[in-house]
Amino acid sequence: MGLVIPLLSSIIPIQAALSKDLHASLDAHKSKLQALSVEVLEAGKAAQSAFLAFGSLSFVYGLIVYYYTPLALLSLDFATMLSIFLFILAGLLCGLSILAFNFQRFLEIVFTRMFLFWETAAMRMLVLKNLDSHRSRNKMTALIYSISLGFIIFLVVSSSLVLTSTQKQTLQESGAYLQFSANFENMISPQAFDGILKEHADIIEEFGFITPKLSSIMSANVAKVAALDYSRIHSIPVDVFGVQPAVSDASIDDFMQFFANKGALPPTE
Amino acid sequence: MGLGKLVADTTSAAVNDLAIIQVFSDDAKLRKNALYRKRPKWIARQSPTFKMRDRVEFLGSSQQAIIMSVPSFNDMISPHESLNNTYWQKLNVKLKEPSNREHIKRLIDACFSDLRLF
Numbered sequence: 090m091g092l093v094i095p096l097l098s099s100i101i102p103i104q105a106a107l108s109k110d111l112h113a114s115l116d117a118h119k120s121k122l123q124a125l126s127v128e129v130l131e132a133g134k135a136a137q138s139a140f141l142a143f144g145s146l147s148f149v150y151g152l153i154v155y156y157y158t159p160l161a162l163l164s165l166d167f168a169t170m171l172s173i174f175l176f177i178l179a180g181l182l183c184g185l186s187i188l189a190f191n192f193q194r195f196l197e198i199v200f201t202r203m204f205l206f207w208e209t210a211a212m213r214m215l216v217l218k219n220l221d222s223h224r225s226r227n228k229m230t231a232l233i234y235s236i237s238l239g240f241i242i243f244l245v246v247s248s249s250l251v252l253t254s255t256q257k258q259t260l261q262e263s264g265a266y267l268q269f270s271a272n273f274e275n276m277i278s279p280q281a282f283d284g285i286l287k288e289h290a291d292i293i294e295e296f297g298f299i300t301p302k303l304s305s306i307m308s309a310n311v312a313k314v315a316a317l318d319y320s321r322i323h324s325i326p327v328d329v330f331g332v333q334p335a336v337s338d339a340s341i342d343d344f345m346q347f348f349a350n351k352g353a354l355p356p357t358e
Numbered sequence: 359m360g361l362g363k364l365v366a367d368t369t370s371a372a373v374n375d376l377a378i379i380q381v382f383s384d385d386a387k388l389r390k391n392a393l394y395r396k397r398p399k400w401i402a403r404q405s406p407t408f409k410m411r412d413r414v415e416f417l418g419s420s421q422q423a424i425i426m427s428v429p430s431f432n433d434m435i436s437p438h439e440s441l442n443n444t445y446w447q448k449l450n451v452k453l454k455e456p457s458n459r460e461h462i463k464r465l466i467d468a469c470f471s472d473l474r475l476f
Contacts, residue, residue, distance in 0.1 A: 105475045115470070200398040255471040264405075267462060268447065268451070270447060271448075275447075276447065277449050278446065279446060292453055296452065298446045299407065299450065300448070301445055303385070303431070308435065309389075310383055310384050311435070312382045316379055316424065317379070318368070318371075319378065320393045323370075329424045329425075331426060331430070331432065332426075332428070336396060340407055340450055340452070343403065345404070347401070348371070349373045350399070351399075356402075356405075
């Protein structure tokens with residue numbers, strides 16, 4: 090993408106420069122504006138290369154999407170799937186930009202009537218004719234503008250998505266909007282906090298203390314902890330924590346999703 | 359006791375049924391390896407604060423959590439461990455107005471002024 094876009098963007102100015110003689114190309118004083126021209130050709134003489142190139146590109150694009158999307162879904166290759174979605178999104182962006190060309194004339198008329206409503210009909214017609222003569226240049230500006238805007242909107246949406254998911258993940262890891270934690274076990278003391286919590290009881294709804302994991306407590310002399318099935322064949326390493334009954338009330342409920350719970354009490358009660 | 363679905367799936371644990379927890383000692387002179395029988399009261403797909411998942415995660419991620427009451431936890435440290443000697447590492451606080459920055463600042467400032475840093 091980083092190579093193709095600069096390449097394509099430099100081809101048109103180079104072509105424009107080469108289409109004129111050297112003197113005309115270097116003359117900065119004269120306007121290079123060309124009136125709108127319509128070329129009528131015989132069917133046999135019309136240049137087919139542009140159509141062929143666009144057709145081939147569309148064919149390859151469709152083939153990639155049609156073949157790789159089911160392949161990525163079947164093989165659960167999420168990296169390829171995301172790349173294809175990005176590819177589809179880029180195609181959608183280009184397609185919408187091209188579609189916007191069809192509304193260009195309509196929008197020119199609407200905006201001319203909206204912003205020059207006090208002018209005479211002749212003046213508005215003059216402006217519209219003027220816009221007609223600038224159409225090729227306006228088309229290029231509209232294309233660049235719509236693609237740039239599309240990419241900016243895409244970046245804003247994806248960055249906000251990443252920020253939201255990161256925020257949710259961080260919030261779930263802490264589990265509460267306000268959490269005091271220490272890097273070492275036994276550094277949070279109820280005796281020290283009780284006075285503070287009591288003093289600010291008017292703003293506190295609930296609070297609960299959590300122990301460090303069992304294997305990190307020196308006096309426990311525990312190397313590791315595992316959960317086993319009855320046969321003691323299947324096991325999974327776990328971290329064991331002790332919690333006060335009020336911890337679940339002091340945590341964010343939205344992140345609690347039960348698979349099975351037969352009790353009516355809060356989870357840590 | 360509460361645990362995550364991944365742990366329950368691996369160990370075939372069910373609510374109100376007995377589950378086995380094995381504790382491995384890091385010093386045979388001070389403690390022996392032990393098996394504990396615990397009864398899960400709930401199984402969660404996801405939980406705040408603690409890592410409880412319902413599917414296998416990427417390698418290198420931290421371990422799944424099991425949570426239990428403080429007396430049970432202290433009993434696993436040692437049968438003679440007093441509740442007064444419980445180790446604490448985190449404190450979750452729910453404010454009446456969780457998004458009120460003034461209340462958050464008030465509480466944090468109180469901690470800074472009242473607590474002594476080691």
